[in-house]
Amino acid sequence: MSANTKSNWELLKNGMFGENTIFRMAISLCPSIAVTNGLKNGVALGVAVVFVQTMVNITVSLIRSFIHPKIRIPIFMLIIAGYVTIIDMLMSTYARPIYAQIGLYIQIIVAFASIFARAEVFASKNRLIPSAIDGLGMGIGFLLAMIVISFFRELLGKGELFGYSLISGNPLLIMILPAGGFLAVGLLMGFFNWVDMRFFGGKGASGV
């Protein structure tokens, strides 16, 4: 990809919808199921990803002219791991109860394909401001996907939102079980494909 020609707003929108990490690109799928059994966990991980993605893009963009192309992969890995360590320590100190549940997945952000891909495809070839906005857009896109999935799972599986009880009666227990995560993501992905095909004339997600 050559240098960017899009406006900042287009960049932000592209990250949020056009190239949405989970529903369009279908990468970084692990957390979309692992931590979406409650809105609180989903939002926490989403915010962590927004932070890491933006900071990695900014850093890579700033030092892009000093990185030798041959050793770029280990360098990107180190930068990502550094920021993940920061967010990991911050959360383990200030958000103890959430960290106890999703700590492992926070650490796993290092291996996220989406963060690495943006550093490689975009930030290493563009100036500071577009890179920062691209990272922000991608991160927010991920956050939105997490919110949508965990909204449905918590509402249907527990009848609660953010831990506040909304619906009385028997909830659909399957939605908070591991199996429900796969079902929820599958159905939502199908739904977004349908919307895309029906109203925007798209071909649906690229699919692996």
Added chain:
Amino acid sequence: MEFGKLFELVIAASLINNFVFTRFLGLCIFFGVSRKMETAVGMSITFTAVMVVSAALSWVVYNFVMIENSMFQGSPDLTFLKIIIFIGIVAAFVQSADTIMKKISPTLYYKLGVYLALITTNCIILAVPLINAGEHYSFFESIAFGLGSGLGFALALIIMASIREKLEVADVPAPFKGLPISFIIAGLIALAFTGFSGLITL
């Protein structure tokens, strides 16, 4: 060292806490390479081997270098760097395995080399050392855990691949073609895997 305990650990890691279906890790690879049986089998073999070796390597580094006072009296506590160090170990190991395999056995390299490159981006490979360190497993327990996780991933991959080969000819609604239907199938398999919970209580 009890073999019973190690065996339990292998079973628990592969069936009860199966990485794909109950811990949800390695999904990108799981959905990415499960389209054909042949690639799934190749990936499973490479993956299990890398998993066992990297679990052993990172155990050694963690216990003899990173823990306070482990290398020499007064050596610093480096456990806070575990994310960076483990990803470094795995990446370095995969890279060198790639080079060595190319030199020693080109036939094997052409069969499995592609998967080797893919493995670095797999989150399970990082999760196993992290869990080993968190649970304070002994050396053999770490290896058993790595082996179990690798076998569990292989099992998941092969089940999924055999279903998806049949799915190619099935009449699926257009919006659900490809990934969405695979997710739903994975959900059904995960439901079956919940039947294993309670098999062993560690």
